[in-house]
Amino acid sequence: MSAALERGFYDRATVEVARAMLGTHLVHAGSTGERVGRIVETEAYIGPQDQASHSRRGVTPRTRIMFGPPGHAYIYLIYGRYHCMNVVTEAAGHGAAVLIRALEPVSNLDGRTNGPGLLCLAMDLDRRLNGEDLTGERLFLRAPPLPGRISIARGPRIGVDYAGAWARRHLRFYLRGNPFVSKG
DNA sequence: TGCACGATGAAC
């Protein structure tokens, strides 16, 4: 019994998932205890047509997980030193995911969590968990114990200037006014 | 003179 959000949560339009993830808890149940952070910032990468998405060049060894079934972790190494954690969305073969950009610490998190690389460090997430099933017991999302009203703001995604018009689309979502949202 | 902030480059 892990109380993980079920697969259906991920099996729908990526933008919808990106918004629904805000306020939920990301849980990594590792050997050192349960690390938990509240998701306060996400970015939607909606498919191969999205020029900012890794899936734009189709299935490769790296993007294989992205094209797999929804509700799995896509974790990759960026710039040789940081990891980024995404959740796969929509039906298998679609090639979409949501990047988790910032967390508000809830329990057992050391260090900063206001950026995709930093939060992976604090949550102890790396490529060993690439492909992990998020409906399992090791790594998953769960509903917060005290769901409250939230105000969602949106804007352009960070660090995707190469993607032309896609870089300007408002596919980044965050909790308005939350101090743990990344600076970019 | 010194601080804050933006631009820049390096890390693999």
Add this chain to the structure above:
DNA sequence: TTCATCGTGCAC
């Protein structure tokens, strides 16, 4: 992506 460094410009 993140950090350290360097430069500009403003304030004191």
